Amino acid sequence: MNKTYLKYKLLAVLLGLMTFTSCKKYLDVTSPSTTSPESAFGSTSNTNAVLIGVYNKLCGDNGYGNRLSALFPQMADDFRTSGNFTNGSDRRGISMYAATPDNSDLYNPWLQLYSGISRANYAIKYIPLSQLYTSGSDAEKVEMKRYYGEALALRAQFYAELLRNWGDVPAYFDAPTDVEDVYIPNTNRDETYNRIIADLKIAEDLVPWRSEFPTYGDFRFTKGAIKGLRARIALARGGYSFRATENAMVRRADYLDFYKIAKEECLDIMNHRGDHSLNPVFENVFKPLHTTTRYDDAHELMFEVGAFGTNASTDSKIGYYDGLLFAAGSAYAAQAAGGGVNAIPTYFYEFDQTKDCRRDVTIGSYQINASSLKIPVLPTSQTNSKFRKSWTAFNNASTSQNFSINWPILRFADVLLMYAEADNEINGAPSAAAISALQEVQKRAYAGYETQIPAVATDKTGFFNAIVKERLLEFGGEGIRKYDLIRWNLLQTKFEETRDKLRLFMTNAGAFASVPKTVYYIASAYNLSPSVTEVATINFYGGNANTVLFQPTTAVSTPSGYTSLAWSTNITEDVITSAAKGVAPGYVPAKSLFPFPATAIIQNPKIKQNVSY
Incomplete structure (x- = not known):
């Protein structure tokens, strides 16, 4: 040619x-x-x-x-592609x-x-x-x-x-x-x-x-x-x-020049709160991506990629490929939808057990079965639930794989956390404004528990680590985390930490000593209620998710009427290190x-x- x-x-x-x-x-x-x-x-x-x-x-x-x-x-x-790896193509x-x-x-x-x-x-x-x-x-x-x-x-x-x-x-x-x-x-x-x-x-x-x-x-x-x-x-x-x-x-020697650019740009946006601010309800940041009803008067969504037309050129497969899992035949799906992206099992436990509302918006700890009922899923099968077919206008009669769900490129929460990160790096410690920006994001996440947000470190390293953690919790499933870890040179470190945590999960040790080996449930109604309520009403034996998933198994056999679900016993060494489904087995920095x-x-x-x- x-x-x-x-x-x-x-x-x-x-x-x-x-x-x-x-x-x-x-x-x-x-x-x-x-x-x-x-x-x-x-x-x-x-x-x-x-x-x-x-x-x-x-x-x-x-x-x-x-x-x-x-x-x-x-x-x-935070997340990985579902299924088993077979080849690089x-x-x-x-x-x-x-x-x-x-x-x-x-x-x-x-x-x-x-x-x-x-x-x-x-x-x-x-x-x-x-x-x-x-x-x-x-x-x-x-x-x-x-x-x-x-x-x-x-x-x-x-x-x-x-x-x-x-x-x-x-x-x-x-x-x-x-x-x-x-x-x-x-x-x-x-x-x-x-x-x-x-x-x-x-x-x-x-x-x-x-x-x-x-x-x-x-x-x-x-x-x-x-x-x-x-x-x-x-x-x-x-x-x-x-x-x-x-x-x-x-990282190049002139890197601080670019942190200064980031800080100045974010500060200017933060000074225009009439244009963009935090949506007071975390879940309502994502619902507007699914519908013409915006739910976002604060305009936290600053730029999103629109989707329409039910075709491969102009629409999206978000919700069909990446999203909460709906079984074929349910009231929401003529064919199965969601489940193409799975949460790392330990990600569920990164969030505060009872106070952080982001967990139940971000992680699909349940699926909708063919009877249109809600059932919990294995820890290895949890999904990205910021995208849900049930939030769209598409019903069970539609066989389309395109649900017109938009993709969020940038939102105001990112501006606040970029500002806090840049300020800390430039000054060698966080200013009062940087701490306030971080806490603004945390207080929205801890709605109803605002006075109980995590204590803020005031040294450079401690505050940076808080930013690393907060961005994990805030942006899971939005295509941001991997690139954050790369630019911080933390990707390999986090893979090693994740493998270590999964082994603790598998063996009921360390921070995971109290997670159950097995849980038991009865299928329950899917009410399309706010996410925290939806997860709280999963019908577990022994209490709700915030109790059952954080305590050792209490039953010695499957209670009458309940179905068993492996929990810590679902995690095997294959999930950690195997070539088919381990944690980034092919990774080297290059x-x-x-x-x-x-x-x-x-x-x-x-x-x-x-x-x-």
Whole structure:
């Protein structure tokens, strides 16, 4: 395949971008009939259509509708892909740090991310050259600048995803019409990070706050979302990553410069509480992802990827693949839904036993059986329950695998904790403002028990450890934890800790001395009540979950009318170390980065494969 052919193939993809639909129905537009830059950017409505085409590349199975959300972030010390690993070319190879270059679950998202970058590059070149941008009315200039800022932000998001998964990826910043050589080698990730961080500074000055342009909602970039994205990317740039040249996890000497960027951006967002703040009810952060009823007047959800259309291109499989488990034939599922992502068994016990409401929102400790009743699940079968088919409008008659559940990219709780982390790192100890930010998140989690939140360490190491723990509890199942642990250089440490905890769980020792060997239950009604109540009403022998799952087995045989369920005896050495279902058996630091897809290297032989593949 020659260079000229590749260049024109790339151009053809870009010139087709005016035919795309939106990521949400209310964003639908009529496509212009021509794709020339003069026409594409000759009106604000046509420019908006181009931007929707860029947003479109966040969506679908190869975007945040499945692979980028449910496959790439597994595993850490919160969740893993369900089932047994067999080979590196299937989806479980990703979760087991054993993916091979021929894994199609890597290549298709890679292709889609670069397609998004190409579309963004097209907009970034031609919007500032348009007549409306340079000499339109004041209103037209403002609108076109907003679109330009969105394009810069979208390109940064696409690159951020590539960088955190592959490291030194080829970086293209020219419009496809200007690309002289599509065969470029790996680009130093620091240079790419620096470029997109600078781009986001430009973008945030062009895009309004949410309250200034409320029609954008949470589905398009507003100023707060761009600032939050810039903070997140700055912390990634300032964090550790595997470097082939040093054959080690390395953090650059200038890392504090990027922590300062993160702190400043988060502080600015925190000073605009009229735009974004904490939703007072943790569960209500996630329900709006499932329905048009928002439940989020505080606008904690700052940016989410919309899903619609019940198809692989624009919708999501969240809830079908990743979510609370519903058996086929129940009132909620004509075919089984959920269960593709499982909690690490010890994760349930990281939360306060009785006070932290996040546990029962985050972890599906029960499933809905074919009789539409609620039954507890094995500790190895607990699921991510921030996503639930029962929170959607889809009933048991639907055989669709797409439930139009959006994916949360950024929320205000992350801003508070990024601020607290950056402040502590910069100052060598947490300020009063950093402590307050951490405690704000904790108090929401301990609703009704606010005066009993954990004591806060005031030294640098102690406070950092509190941030590490709090982010585990707050963001489980949201595709954040693995990347946090990588940038802190804690991934290997947490795998070792998790294996140790699982052995204690298995042997009823240490902190797990009081967990039961076996529990007994009767199927009970699923009431769609608040999550804490839902878990509290699982019908266990001997009391509710907060009692039974934290005390030794009291019955010597299965009580009449009850069904037994293995608990600590469900944990075996296979769950800890086996190649099929152990805790990250293939992990070495180099494999915190994915292999470059084999097809991508065939298409661009200048790409150098990542170490260990």
